[in-house]
Each structure stands twice: as C-alpha cells, then as structure tokens.
Amino acid sequence: MIALTYSEAVKTGVTVSTRLAPQLPRVQGDRVQLQQVMLNLIVNAIQAMSGIGEGARELQISIDAVPSEGGVRVGVWDTGPGLSPESLPRLFEPFYTTKPEGMGLSVCRSIIKAHRGRLWAFPCEPQGALFQFTIPAT
Numbered sequence: 001m002i003a004l005t006y007s008e009a010v011k012t013g014v015t016v017s018t019r020l021a022p023q024l025p026r027v028q029g030d031r032v033q034l035q036q037v038m039l040n041l042i043v044n045a046i047q048a049m050s051g052i053g054e055g056a057r058e059l060q061i062s063i064d065a066v067p068s069e070g071g072v073r074v075g076v077w078d079t080g081p082g083l084s085p086e087s088l089p090r091l092f093e094p095f096y097t098t099k100p101e102g103m104g105l106s107v108c109r110s111i112i113k114a115h116r117g118r119l120w121a122f123p124c125e126p127q128g129a130l131f132q133f134t135i136p137a138t
C-alpha cells in the first residue's frame with residue numbers, strides 16, 4: 001500500500017518513512033480488507049497534508065509487536081492539520097466520510113473489529129494525527 005500511494009505522496013510533497021519492528025508475530029486476516037484500511041488511512045493522511053501551507057509534510061507508517069495480545073499494532077502518523085476535539089468523536093461515524101463512494105473510517109473500524117482488533121485516532125502535538133489499529137494473534 002505504501003508503494004501504491006507513493007507517487008501521490010511525492011506529488012503532495014510528503015516524505016514517507018517506515019518504522020517496522022524487526023521481529024513481528026504472524027497475524028491472520030483478510031489481506032484485501034486490511035489493504036483497504038491501510039489505503040484509506042494513508043490517503044487520508046496525504047489529503048490532510050495537501051491542505052497545509054508551509055511546514056513539514058511527513059507520513060510515517062509503523063508496525064510494532066504487542067506481546068500482551070500476541071499481535072501487532074500498526075500506526076499511520078502525519079503532520080497535517082490534526083484532529084479537532086469536536087471532530088474526534090465523530091470521525092468513525094458512518095456519515096462523517098466526505099466521499100460517497102469511498103471506504104471511510106467507519107468501514108475501516110468495522111473491518112478491524114471483525115479481526116478482533118481496535119482502531120482509534122489521536123491528535124498529535126504540535127500538529128498532525130495518529131491513527132492506530134491492533135490485530136491480535138489468531
């Protein structure tokens with residue numbers, strides 16, 4: 001998904017980096033669904049940063065092991081405008097998505113839930129947003 005979105009990131013002036021833990025447990029899931037989740041989170045981050053003026057445009061994708069769950073935690077972090085306290089509780093509501101045909105955050109959360117994981121979002125200091133999801137061991 002990083003490769004697929006890379007040209008869009010470059011076009012938007014976004015620097016992409018990864019932080020992937022060297023030792024990760026294997027998790028089982030629906031590959032296409034999880035790819036769609038990643039695609040939406042990455043595209044959201046790039047689109048959020050396309051609107052900012054000067055300043056760093058950074059996107060970092062991370063994967064860590066979560067030993068307590070025997071699973072993994074994936075993070076998509078950006079330096080965009082971030083998430084307002086008002087928007088935070090509404091982000092995952094079905095009709096908050098702005099693209100009618102798009103696969104929004106509400107669907108992403110359902111997919112992660114179906115994998116027995118969780119998807120949530122944090123505003124970041126001094127700017128930007130972090131979306132994280134976990135996938136527990138099978």
Ligand SMILES: Nc1ncnc2c1ncn2[C@@H]1O[C@H](COP(=O)(O)OP(=O)(O)O)[C@@H](O)[C@H]1O
Nearest residue numbers: 044045048080082096097098099102104105129
């Ligand atoms: N990384 C982000 N930074 C800032 N706002 C975001 C980010 N990701 C999502 N959002 C906000 O949440 C909204 C809903 O996202 P999503 O459900 O994926 O729908 P869509 O991308 O089709 O608008 C976006 O329109 C945007 O306002």
Ligand SMILES: [Mg+2]
Nearest residue numbers: 040044103104
């Ligand atoms: Mg989206």
